[in-house]
Amino acid sequence: MAERPERLMIETDRHRISGAVTVARDGNRNRISEMLGASERDFIGLTDVTIEPFDGGNVLHCEFLVLARNKIVFALPVND
Numbered sequence: 001m002a003e004r005p006e007r008l009m010i011e012t013d014r015h016r017i018s019g020a021v022t023v024a025r026d027g028n029r030n031r032i033s034e035m036l037g038a039s040e041r042d043f044i045g046l047t048d049v050t051i052e053p054f055d056g057g058n059v060l061h062c063e064f065l066v067l068a069r070n071k072i073v074f075a076l077p078v079n080d
Helices: 032-037
Strands: 003-011 015-024 043-053 060-068 074-077
Touching: 003 043, 015 032, 015 060, 032 074
Parallel strands: none
Antiparallel strands: 003 015, 003 074, 015 043, 043 060
């Protein structure tokens, strides 16, 4: 299956998280909304991640993050 990376900006109740997710290029699950809304998926894997706390703490950078889907308040696609 061909895949493509999509950059997202995600907010939880405590953090703003920017990173890339992998979605199918064609066919089933080729939209971010389908991936985020999949009831069988409890976690979302992101790469090249920046985590900004809303309380003004240190900004963190990491290569990979697994985020619990139920912690997402909203997500937006980001065009670089």
